[in-house]
Amino acid sequence: MQPPLENESSVLVFTLSGLNETMENRYVFFSFTALFYPLMVFCNVTVIFTIISHKKLHEPMYLFICNLCVNGLFGTSGFYPKFMYDLLSYDHVISYDGCMIQIFVIYSSALCDFSTLTVMAYDRYVAICRPLEYHSIMTNQRVLQCILFCWLTPFFCMSVLIILIARLTLCDSTIEKLYCEIWAVAKLSCFSTTLNNVFGYIVILAYFAHAVLIFCSYIHLIKKCMKSIESRHKFIQTCVPHLLSLINVTTALLFDVLYSRYGLSIILSLEFLIVPPILNPLVYGLNFPEIRKKILWIIKASK
Numbered sequence: 001m002q003p004p005l006e007n008e009s010s011v012l013v014f015t016l017s018g019l020n021e022t023m024e025n026r027y028v029f030f031s032f033t034a035l036f037y038p039l040m041v042f043c044n045v046t047v048i049f050t051i052i053s054h055k056k057l058h059e060p061m062y063l064f065i066c067n068l069c070v071n072g073l074f075g076t077s078g079f080y081p082k083f084m085y086d087l088l089s090y091d092h093v094i095s096y097d098g099c100m101i102q103i104f105v106i107y108s109s110a111l112c113d114f115s116t117l118t119v120m121a122y123d124r125y126v127a128i129c130r131p132l133e134y135h136s137i138m139t140n141q142r143v144l145q146c147i148l149f150c151w152l153t154p155f156f157c158m159s160v161l162i163i164l165i166a167r168l169t170l171c172d173s174t175i176e177k178l179y180c181e182i183w184a185v186a187k188l189s190c191f192s193t194t195l196n197n198v199f200g201y202i203v204i205l206a207y208f209a210h211a212v213l214i215f216c217s218y219i220h221l222i223k224k225c226m227k228s229i230e231s232r233h234k235f236i237q238t239c240v241p242h243l244l245s246l247i248n249v250t251t252a253l254l255f256d257v258l259y260s261r262y263g264l265s266i267i268l269s270l271e272f273l274i275v276p277p278i279l280n281p282l283v284y285g286l287n288f289p290e291i292r293k294k295i296l297w298i299i300k301a302s303k
Contacts, residue, residue: 011170011188014099016092018178030087036278037080043281044069050285050294057290060138060146061127064120065284065291067147068245071116072277075109078102079179079273086178099180100166104158107182110249110272111154111207117246118210119146124239125217129224157203164196178270214246241283249276 019026051057051066082102086092094102126137161182171190175181183200186193221239249272285291
């Protein structure tokens with residue numbers, strides 16, 4: 001009998017064992033999720049619709065906020081519908097193809113969040129440190145390029161990682177999480193995952209470079225704000241929400257990595273699927289006067 005080839009996998013269905021210990025409270029979790037997910041969708045759709053429907057908000061900063069909200073809907077769509085179904089089911093399984101799609105959606109969304117926050121940091125740097133050149137730098141073409149960068153870079157990274165996972169033969173089919181997680185699937189391999197790990201570290205380094213760019217932008221922003229009260233006010237109004245989102249996303253991704261490596265609490269590992277998608281529309285929608293005014297106008301007009 002010939003040994004299995006490395007590019008063939010006998011696993012057609014994965015079992016998600018993350019819910020096994022919490023099935024006694026599944027109806028509580030389902031009720032919470034059934035309330036939270038529609039609320040999260042509503043908040044993001046409200047901000048997206050408000051920005052798209054008002055030409056005054058067709059500025060780079062608002063378009064990037066819109067992109068952040070669209071990405072929040074994209075990422076959570078890969079988790080919540082399946083999670084809610086599993087809460088009402090006794091068999092927590094997912095097909096091989098479904099697992100690959102879930103990995104792609106969830107993790108490309110997480111990377112897109114970080115890319116968008118990097119682009120927003122650059123936008124704030126130009127707006128505050130080089131205000132006279134802002135409109136000549138942040139043209140419609142440049143904004144489009146930035147948005148494409150936010151999506152295409154994560155899509156490329158995740159496509160390569162999915163291809164690298166697909167080439168592996170798997171010796172087990174049990175994933176100890178609530179959803180398909182890229183490192184958890186790789187751990188099931190019968191063969192070496194060195195190539196997967198190497199490319200994974202390349203992706204981590206690439207997004208660490210994003211963090212360096214954000215850090216450099218804020219060093220310049222802080223120096224500039226020390227010299228002018230007007231710049232200080234603009235920094236507080238537009239950059240503080242960005243910093244809150246950045247800290248939140250970074251912490252959330254850290255929790256996910258810690259769970260993958262050291263078995264951190266499952267609930268904490270879900271932080272990047274729970275907090276950023278609801279926090280971003282609330283922070284930007286309530287803090288930015290222009291968005292807040294338009295949302296209130298839409299609410300009044302609908303009555």
